Amino acid sequence: MGNVLVLAEQSHGKFPKTTLVAITAGLAAAGKNGGECHAALLGKGVEGLAAELAAHGVKKVLVVDDPALEHYVADAWSSALAQLAKDGGYSVVLGTATAVGKDLLPRVAVRLGAGYASDVTGIVDGNTYLRPMWAGNVIATVQLEGPAQVVSVRATAFDAAGTGAAGAVEKKSVSIDDAAKKTKFVDYAETKSDRPVLTEASIVVSGGRGLKSGENFTTYLEPLVDALGAAMGASRAAVDAGFVPNDLQIGQTGKVVAPTLYIAVGISGAIQHLAGMKDSKVIVSINKDEEAPIFQISDYGLVGDLFKEVPALTEEVKKLKGH
């Protein structure tokens, strides 16, 4: 019997799309393993959130409420999640490849003596997965050996789970050694924005080095972003240059997005950037260099000066939307 335990992250009392994606993947993995999909909710004062999680198609939610788990820290959470997995005899522990998932799940794999596959984009069977390698230039079919598996899934590869029959909620306690409580959370400087979350938005407008400055992001890009009700992203070059904060970076080692519409402005299209957006449904690029590699993967390309074209595009969008 192969039951799956899904790590359910919550943020400010809500379950982000990345958690609902993990549930969908968990349900698929459970199906392939002939078992059930359960979810693990860890934290301090999170019991009240369990019912909402249980309403998203999992058979059971395990809740661990422990002061040591108030903030996410790898060592304490690894101890807690691994205990839940061992005590419950789960065959698979699964989470989304968020900053938390990537940080935590490899440690859990070690604790469980399990094989680990990261950034999985497809579940082929009970222990076979697809995952990108070489910045997405290669899709590998990989197999995990052994009775236990740990998997992180790419958020853009699965749909968000909807609500369904309500699962059960079970309170659990774990015992976390002092040896696993060495890390101290100090601070989280969260970028505040009224815009849609980058990894959840259906339209993303990204700026690259071509914008030339942070002020230009504000003056030229943001009006387009807001006219479209989009999220804003950026290339690594723009972040490195200090134009915008790090959490806007899209690419092999930044965020991977796959919105319905991706508009790349002043981005040349380095392999590493493409790795983060080439699964978008429709890709549009605006660049003054007609040889820019980004045009090769764009559905629609506009060769032109972005400082002229972007304001004009913003006006056309506003006209279309009747403003």
Added chain:
Amino acid sequence: MKILVTAKRVPDPNSAIKVKPDGTGIVTDGLKYVVNPFDENAIEEALKIKEKVSGTEVVLVSIGDKTAQEQLRTGLAMGGDRAILVLADGELDSLGVARVLQKIVETEKADLVLLGKQAIDDDSNAAGQMLAELLAWPQATFASKVELGGDQKSATVTREVDGGLETLSLPLPAVITADLRLNEPRYASLPGIMKARKKELKEIPVADLGVDVKPKLKVVKLQPPPARQGGRKVASVQELVEVLHSEAKVI
């Protein structure tokens, strides 16, 4: 203080990577190899600590065949003190890598291990975290800033996470994985390259470590990703909005 840093040999990130027709690997003809870019950030950070804290030794580690000597010499040329090459045939998975590194860490009695957050070939983003768990050490991944405590017994690390920047405090010994903006890796100077030739590079066959490196993750086959259909150019923003609305129906 002793810092262990990884220097993985990977294909140049700007290479065009192609899958062999039989799916058993990538085409390696003509590929240039470099130190994994994130490992370069890790090496740079180790060297910066060495410059600040007297008596620090920076030991580079790589796992692979003899060709990996090249990447270790690069790290030595940047300023590393000595290097260890664990000779291993065939692919190790992240757990195998972590187990090898654990043995080296324990033998060397390292105080700090710095690795790149991920290798740009397999993109696993796992070895550092697994090593930390095997050692029962705290970790700070995706580090964009590292500050050691005055007595080198702790570190305050700022990390790039999904929503912004997170700061953690950890006692040493610890594992820290480097992100891009941690620092600007230095180029090896000509004197550095000359000195590197005389620095110790020890080769250890993996069997001598007595570590179980049997992989739990096996790569069964490789294939190229689905190709995108070619697109077209539009002549104006008016045309662009028109096609996005009527043809693609995305706005």
